[in-house]
Amino acid sequence: MASSFIHPSVLLILGALLLPFIQGPLRKPYLFFVPLLALCAVIVNTSLSGNFATVSFLDWQLVFGRVDKLSTVFALIMALMAVIGTLYGLQVDRAGEHMAAWLYAAGSLGAIYSGDYLSLFLFWEMMAFASVFLIWFRRGKQSLQVGYRYLLIHTIGGIILLAGILLRYQAVGNITFDLMDVAHPELYTWLIMIGFGLNAAMVPLHSWLPEAYSEASYNGAVFLCAFTTKTAVYVLARACAGMDILVILGVIMALYGVIYAVMENDIRKLLAWSIVSQVGYMVAGIGIGTDLAINGAVAHAVVHILYKSLLFMGTGSVLYMTGKTKFTELGGLYAKMPATFFFTVIGCLSISAAPCFAAYVSKSMIISAGFEHHLNWASWLLMFGATGTFMYNGLKLPYFLFFGQNNCSAETWKKAGDPTWNMMIAMTIGATLCILVGTAPGFLYAMLPYAVEYNPYTAYHLVETLQLLGFAALAFFLLKKYVEPVDRICLDIDWLYRNAGRGFLWLVKGPLQGCDTALGEVYRVVGLSSLMTLSRFWSWFDWHAIDGVVDGIARSVRALGGKVRILQSGQIQLTLFYAYSLATILLVTFIFFQLL
Amino acid sequence: MTNLITYLQAHLKTVMAVCLVLLVVIAGSSFMVDTHHAHTWVEQHVPLFWSFFGFCAAAVIIGVARWFGRSGIQAPTDFYSSSASTPCEED
Numbered sequence: 093m094a095s096s097f098i099h100p101s102v103l104l105i106l107g108a109l110l111l112p113f114i115q116g117p118l119r120k121p122y123l124f125f126v127p128l129l130a131l132c133a134v135i136v137n138t139s140l141s142g143n144f145a146t147v148s149f150l151d152w153q154l155v156f157g158r159v160d161k162l163s164t165v166f167a168l169i170m171a172l173m174a175v176i177g178t179l180y181g182l183q184v185d186r187a188g189e190h191m192a193a194w195l196y197a198a199g200s201l202g203a204i205y206s207g208d209y210l211s212l213f214l215f216w217e218m219m220a221f222a223s224v225f226l227i228w229f230r231r232g233k234q235s236l237q238v239g240y241r242y243l244l245i246h247t248i249g250g251i252i253l254l255a256g257i258l259l260r261y262q263a264v265g266n267i268t269f270d271l272m273d274v275a276h277p278e279l280y281t282w283l284i285m286i287g288f289g290l291n292a293a294m295v296p297l298h299s300w301l302p303e304a305y306s307e308a309s310y311n312g313a314v315f316l317c318a319f320t321t322k323t324a325v326y327v328l329a330r331a332c333a334g335m336d337i338l339v340i341l342g343v344i345m346a347l348y349g350v351i352y353a354v355m356e357n358d359i360r361k362l363l364a365w366s367i368v369s370q371v372g373y374m375v376a377g378i379g380i381g382t383d384l385a386i387n388g389a390v391a392h393a394v395v396h397i398l399y400k401s402l403l404f405m406g407t408g409s410v411l412y413m414t415g416k417t418k419f420t421e422l423g424g425l426y427a428k429m430p431a432t433f434f435f436t437v438i439g440c441l442s443i444s445a446a447p448c449f450a451a452y453v454s455k456s457m458i459i460s461a462g463f464e465h466h467l468n469w470a471s472w473l474l475m476f477g478a479t480g481t482f483m484y485n486g487l488k489l490p491y492f493l494f495f496g497q498n499n500c501s502a503e504t505w506k507k508a509g510d511p512t513w514n515m516m517i518a519m520t521i522g523a524t525l526c527i528l529v530g531t532a533p534g535f536l537y538a539m540l541p542y543a544v545e546y547n548p549y550t551a552y553h554l555v556e557t558l559q560l561l562g563f564a565a566l567a568f569f570l571l572k573k574y575v576e577p578v579d580r581i582c583l584d585i586d587w588l589y590r591n592a593g594r595g596f597l598w599l600v601k602g603p604l605q606g607c608d609t610a611l612g613e614v615y616r617v618v619g620l621s622s623l624m625t626l627s628r629f630w631s632w633f634d635w636h637a638i639d640g641v642v643d644g645i646a647r648s649v650r651a652l653g654g655k656v657r658i659l660q661s662g663q664i665q666l667t668l669f670y671a672y673s674l675a676t677i678l679l680v681t682f683i684f685f686q687l688l
Numbered sequence: 689m690t691n692l693i694t695y696l697q698a699h700l701k702t703v704m705a706v707c708l709v710l711l712v713v714i715a716g717s718s719f720m721v722d723t724h725h726a727h728t729w730v731e732q733h734v735p736l737f738w739s740f741f742g743f744c745a746a747a748v749i750i751g752v753a754r755w756f757g758r759s760g761i762q763a764p765t766d767f768y769s770s771s772a773s774t775p776c777e778e779d
Contacts, residue, residue, distance in 0.1 A: 354753035355762060430690050463727035471727070479745035551721045556731075558714045559738035560745075566711060567746035574754050580762040590768060 097137060097144035097157045099205065100130035100171055101215070104198035108191040120182055123190060127174040127197070134171040134201070138164050143207050152267050155207025162390065165539040166204045166326045169394045170197060173318040173401060180405055180518035181311030192225035193315045199223075200319040204326055209257040209267045212327070216253065216291075219320060220246035226312025227304055238307040241586075245290070245300040253287025256280045269327075274335040285332050292324035292375060293368050294341050295348050299586035301368060302352070306361035306417070310408035313360060317404045318397045321367055325374045325393045329541075334381025339462075342376025343473045345369060350480030352584065357577040358417050359407045359493055363400065366443065366485055370396050373474060377458040380465050383542035388457030390540055395450035395529055399442035402522035403485075406436030409511040409519070410493070414504045419577035424498030428508035433494045435519040442526040444486035445478060447557055450526040453533035453548045456557075460546075479564045483575075486561070487568045492577055715739045 107126030114122045137159055144157030174197040184190065199222055202215030220243065227239040259280035261267055272281050286297070293301040305316050332338060349369025356362040370392070377389030409432045410425065411417050426433040442450035455478060462471035500508065510516065529536050533548065568575070696703050715736050723732045730737055 350749060351753050351756055354749060355757045426693055427690055434689065460727070468728060475741070476745045476749075479742055480749040483746050483749060550725070552723060552725060555714070555718050555721045556738045559718055559736070560742035562711045562714050563739045563742035564746040567743045567750070571747060571750045574750050578762065579765060580757075581765050581767055582757070583761050583763050583767070 097140055097159065098133040099145055099156060099202075100133040100137075100167070101198035101202040101205070103130045103133055104174065104194045104201070108194040108198070111191055111194075112187045123178055123182055124175075126194065127171070127178045130197070130201070131168075131171040131175050134164075134167045137167070145205075146207075149210070152208065152210060154211045156202070156211055157205050158207035158269075159205070161539070161541045162326070162330060163204050165390060165394060165541070166322070167201055168539070169397050170200050170204065170319065170322070173197070173315070173397055176401060176518050176521055177311070177314045177318070179521075180314055180408070180515050182514040183512055184309075184311050186229060188225065189229045189309065189311065192222050192229070193312065195222035196226065196315055196319055200323045203323050207269055209260070209269050212269050213250070213254060213257060217250050219323065220250065223312075223316060223320060226316055227308045229312060230307060230309040232307060235307055238303050242300050242304040245297075249287050249290035249297070252283050252290070256283030256285075256287055259283065269330065271333060272331050274332055277335070281332075281335075285328070285335065285338075288324050288327045288332065289341070289375075290324075291320050292328060292371055293321055293345070294375065295344050295368070296585045298345070298348075298368050299584050299589075302361050302364040302584070303586065305364040305367070305404075306358050310411045313408055314401050314404045317363070317367060317400045321371045322393045322397055325371060325378070325389065328375065328378050329386055329389060333378055333386055335379055338379025339376050339467060339470050340379075342372045342374070342379055343470050343477075345372025345375060346474055346477035347372075347480075350477050350484065352582055353484040354480065354488065354575055355582050356484075357419050357579055357581075359410065359419065359422070359489065360404065360417050362484060362489060363403050363407060366403075366481065367396075367400060369477060369481060370400070370443070372477070373455060373458050376470060376474060377461060380458070380461050380467060380470075382461050382465055384457060384464065384544050384546065385461035387537075387540040387542050387544050387546070388454060388461055391454035391457060391533075391536055392451065394536060394539075395442070395454045395526070398522060398525050398529065399439045399450050402435060402439035402519060402526060403443065403489075405515065405519045405522060406432050406439060407493075409515055410508075412511055412515070413509055414500070414507050416500075416504055418579065419492045419496075420499050420579040421504065422493055422500055423496045424494070424500065425508055426494040428505065429494075429510050431510045431516060432519070433490070435523045436494070437490050438523040438526055440486045440490050442530065444482040444561065445557060446482075446486070446561060447530075447549075447554055448527065449530040452530050452557065453536065456548055456553060457546055475560075479560060482561050482564050483568050487565060488575055491572070 104126065107122075107129070111122070111126075137157075140159045142159060143155045144159060145155070147154045147156065174194070177193060177197075178190065181190070181193070196219055199215045199217075199219035203212050203219065206212035206215060224239045224243045224246075227242055228235055257267070257280075259278075260272075263278060263280060272284065274281065277285075290297040301321070305313055308316050328338070346369050349365045349367070349372060353362045353365035353369065356365055374389040374392050374396070377385040377392065379385075407417070410422065410429065413429070414422065416422055438449070445451040445455045455474075459471045459474050459478075462468070462474065498505075537546065718736055718738065726732045734740075
């Protein structure tokens, strides 16, 4: 049985390592083949249940293949995303970018299948270090700095997580990755939750996401939007389900993301803010913790990956073709990019939870679970956020990008057009799945962790949704002049740490360097001068005292030697004469003193 | 599809009228659905509740975002002036 488990991460890692050696006409088939193989491995694994690929390491049992309903549904969507993402970026020549994407996907799949904290941490860090290259490969003006900030934040998150893991090991004596006692949280519970929460872009630990995802390469953003936050949702669902604070944090995320997305001028940054908001729904669902809420969070994570990747593919196509991402430099593109417009609108309707589109079957599960759990305040606020989601993503994005005022320069307009065939196929697959899940959610519900009856297609839910969307649209078109994009950036919490960094730099370059210079000057004037005086004294003392004694002895010895040398004539008779004379003198002197 | 959109844009007033009629139909249909299974009292007893909710929520979000942006959150694009920059290389 154990041998039948195939770890998809191994296939992706090996595929990535071999990729540079696959050149020429074999490259594209190979690019498509490897993630497809990983997807097949995940599909084969769905028939299994239990722990596989266990390895003894020191005193611990590492589990690389925990297969259950929760890990299976996440592994399936991640592997599928690896296929769609690679297909979308098939024309990218840089092997390194594909390698980074596959290693990133391998990290995500590895974390999902991990049954212990050690292997989880290994794959967790692999994700961070592989994904940063998807930002750097954009090679834009800000890419390098944004990448370093991304890496720095994730490294801090990793350290917090590791601290939590170590404290937990000290407290409970094992590294099993399972549901923690969230009713009685210890310090390690909080640290682990914060470590996971940082990757889920929980406010106020979220600022890395909008800036990183909007700065990634057009292909890299498709991967980024799927893996990091949804892997974090998976681990939160696994370890922190029912943790009350997650409801509050989730609601804050849902609303915070909406407000910033409404203000945003960059199309991909708008989508990144939308991730913060949508992941908020999942986090809230995990916090509610009931079977329906967890199912809702998982279902929403799955459909979110589908529609968000579709939206990033649509906006990525705009970037790929025109090189622009700002509303204030785009507009009216439906005439030049009709297919991209069509697919993007499907993504917009899906995220807006319009009937027959993806999020319609998942978002309401979380909101219903909130009402059923008597968390009415949370459900009302999530409904409020859902209205905002429709407004910025269902209306603002398509309206100002494909309609509205045409802000394109002549060059941008000339370059605009639908992208390459592989990008179109990838978007077709994404759009088809969004509609398929939205219209026939049964197969998605069958994969969810808990057996819960839920029917989204009730007359009440349908009319409720149509009213909500219809009248929100009315408000948008009446007030749209107040949401017209302006060419400005939105300051966020990253302002704090950016300024803290600048403050630190100022502290180092200003006061600290000033102190150092002053100390150097004091040392030069006072310390060095005193030292020189002291040195001169010791030099004098050495020369006149020590050297005087030593040289004096030497001079005395030399003088004595000179005298003695005179006595030595070289004739044995004279030498005997002097010796006997001296002996006689000494003997006579001795006798004389004895007689006295 | 492009032709269809161009056609609809050319007949914008008709499109708006159809949309308004659709809104009225949607709002009217709320009177015909059973609200007994709704989660809260307001959903069950306030007519056209979700129509009001949708409109008001959208208006409030637009208002809050505008106020938030004007209060200093929206800054010039060179706010974080970069010292190190390399030429942009888009594919």
